[in-house]
Structure formats: structure tokens, C-alpha cells
Amino acid sequence: MNETITLTLDLKGLSCPMPIAKTAQAIRDLKPGELIEALATDPGSVPDFAAWCTTTGNELVERSEDGGVYRFVIRKKG
Amino acid sequence: MTVMEATNEAPAPVEIEHPHHKKLVIMAWSGDLDKIWPTFILGTTGAAMGMDTTIFFTFWGLFPLVRNDVHITGENWMQKMMSMMNRGGTEHLGLSKMNFAGAGPAMMKKLAEEHKVASPQELLEVARDLGVHLVPCQMTMDLMGLTKDDLIEGLEDPAGASSALLEAQDAITLFI
Helix, strand or coil: CCEEEEEEEEECCCCCCHHHHHHHHCCCCCCCEEEEEEEEEECCCHHHHHHHHHHHHHHHEEEEEEEEEEEEEECCCC | CCCCCCCCCCCCCCCCCCCCEEEEEEEECCCHHHHHHHHHHHHHHHHHHCCEEEEEECHHHHHHEEHHHCCCCCCCCHHHHHHHCCCCCCCCCCCCCCCHHHHHHHHHHHHHHCCCCCCCCHHHHHHHHCEEECCCCCCCCHCCCCCHHHEECCCCCEEEEHHHHHHHCCCCCEEC
């Protein structure tokens, strides 16, 4: 993926519901279509980010895990 | 022999334009730490998920909205006495079980800190930032002698049961 990521959020160590809450706060500053990257260590964030994207209409573009850090790339709803 | 057309098929599902609930209403009636915590977690998350979220604070549930620096509230001796036995504010909440005169909440807060679970105060601030409507119950304010000055800033105007039920009509409603 070669698109530019507009904002990266370090949510490592935070527990539910802060990864989602902080993402929701941060995405307000993005323009529609821009990408936000969220890095979290809470295993619950895997289903939670998927659920959050389904409900809000933001698109979960990419999801990966590396050494206990979950990475989510989300495109703000157009 | 004629082949009968199958007629026992399930009817086509009705198209629902909005498959997700768009509103969340929480009736916060308890001032216990272990009830206010999930109330703020769910309220914050609801708003983060784009739901129009309202929390009604009633009875003991209103006391967490008292400012942390306010010691005694109430106009008459009974209300004052009640507030001394049940100090308001997010920093002074007790657990519904294993309270042990405050040792329980202290341990709970320590554990929460270690696990980076946001405190009720932090969650309250995020909730306000995400536009959660925090509504104090007018009747509780009268009953307990609480004034607007006793309560934190950023609250909606106090309201009553019919406002709460009207809001709840087309919402997911939780009673915590």
C-alpha cells in the first residue's frame, strides 16, 4: 500500500475503550478519504476496531500484527 | 405429474435502511464505582461509534457528577448529613462489594493504573469531548439539595423522567 498515512496514533498499552475512543477523537481532524494508522496492544481491539468500522462506516483498509502490536489502517468515511 | 413450485421459502428479508441503532441511552442510577465505570465506558464508546448518546444521572447515580472539590452539599441538615456519608465526585466513589472502607477502591484504582484502564474521570472527560449528553435528574437535585454550582461543568439542563423516556423511545437503553 503506497498511500500516505495522514496520522499515526500510538495506543499501545491502553485498555478498552480508550483505543477506540481516542481514534474517534482523532479522526475528526482528518478529511474524508484520508488514512489513519492505529497501533494497539489490547487484543480486544481486534474485534473492536472491526465493529467500530462497521458501525461508523469508516473503512478498515489493513490489519496486521507484529510482536503483540496490532496495526489498523482506517480510511475516513467519504 | 406437475411439479409444484416450492411455496415454503422464507419471505425476502425486509430491507432495513439503518441496520444499527443510532442512539444510546443509559440510566445511571448507581453511584458505585463498579457501575459508574461501565456507564462511562459504554457511553464513551457509544459516542465514539457515532451514536447519539445520552446518560441520565439519577438518585445515587447523580453524585459522581458533583465536583471533586465540593465537600458538603444540601440545604438542610438531613441533606448535608447524607452528602457527608456519601461524598460526591469521581474521586470519591465506593465499590458495591469489597469496599472495605475505601481500601477496595484504592486497590481497584491501583490495578486499573497498572493495566492502563482509564479512570472514571478520564472517561468522563472523553465522553464530554465526544458530545455525550450528560443530564442530571431534576428531582434528585431537589431531593438531595444539589445546586448547579455543586455539579461539574458541561452538563445539559436538568430534566425529568418523561425527557428520559422520550429520549429512550428509539434508543438502546441500559439501566446501570
